[in-house]
């Protein structure tokens with residue numbers, strides 16, 4: 365099989381997909397706006413002149429949507445048309461457990477990807493890795509207070525490595541999956557429960573404070589997130605408060621053959 369093009373190949377899931385593909389013996393090209401090493405290819409959603417080179421001799425694409433775009437279909441549709449015309453047979457879309465096909469934006473992409481001959485849509489719950497790195501939740505861990513609008517609602521946080529392992533199978537299994545996979549960790553936790561697990565690792569208290577949805581949206585805007593996107597994110601927190609993410613699935617184990625990583629193991633191995 366020719367190379368797999370991994371969009372967002374330097375990001376949280378993408379870089380894990382690239383290394384998983386290579387470990388399994390497949391060729392993988394990591395798309396990035398700033399190629400810095402062998403195996404990187406320049407790709408920018410905003411610069412269509414970069415698409416043809418990135419797609420040359422590619423048989424499958426890990427599709428990370430243009431982040432923060434209100435109408436991603438306008439960018440993704442011509443890209444997919446070029447990809448299929450150039451010989452791509454399979455596309456695996458990273459979406460979200462919170463997104464149905466009725467949701468504008470990512471929902472439109474889910475419908476579009478189903479038109480590709482071989483496809484899969486990954487619908488992960490919230491990433492465990494939001495508690496590390498540059499994410500606002502991680503900043504909250506450093507500050508000792510995670511602020512959300514989720515109340516006591518639970519989330520079945522999922523490990524980015526597990527998402528990537530499912531992606532590798534969906535990209536390379538001889539039989540295409542042609543389905544959606546809702547991906548979760550093995551248990552659902554409230555942010556207060558997750559904060560307590562993380563606090564034991566970082567060695568300082570970390571509490572969770574829940575605020576109202578509008579208040580949370582205003583905080584996100586103050587942190588630099590555009591108003592419209594901040595409202596969307598705050599509404600997702602409200603959904604969590606109502607219990608929409610309080611469920612676990614067996615999809616990680618069904619697809620990869622090994623159990624999903626627990627939040628406790630993630631914290632032990634990745635939180636310092």
Ligand SMILES: NC(=O)c1ccc[n+]([C@@H]2O[C@H](COP(=O)([O-])OP(=O)(O)OC[C@H]3O[C@@H](n4cnc5c(N)ncnc54)[C@H](OP(=O)(O)O)[C@@H]3O)[C@@H](O)[C@H]2O)c1
Pocket residue numbers: 371372373374375376377378395396397398407408409410428429430431458459460461488489490491494
């Ligand atoms: N975080 C969660 O809990 C969660 C849960 C469910 C679903 N998701 C979904 O996961 C996706 C990724 O989110 P993330 O925050 O984890 O991001 P990420 O994958 O860590 O990083 C974004 C990636 O996109 C690339 N990128 C940014 N702008 C680009 C552009 N104009 N053209 C081409 N590539 C560009 C970046 O590459 P370069 O900077 O190297 O160019 C980087 O590799 C989103 O679609 C989100 O909806 C996230």
